[in-house]
Amino acid sequence: MADQVLDAKGLNCPLPILKAKKALKTLEGGKTLEIQSTDPGSVADFAAFCRTTGNELVEQSEEGGVWTYLIRKTG
16 A cells, blocks of 8 residues: 555656656655556656666556556655
8 A cells, every 4th residue: 555646647758757756755765656647658757767766666567558656765
């Protein structure tokens, strides 16, 4: 269960990443953010985002055209 959920469905790049970045700023280190996106490009975007920010991509899944990402904030 995520500490916070972000519904980014219907948004295209770069909005899901920008909204996730903003939401992560409000979380304490170790907390998790679940992002739901319908943008197929978000798969590569969130992998790159986590690599560059140091946050952990805990899991990623797709069901019915909705990609779900669970990110743990580091620090």
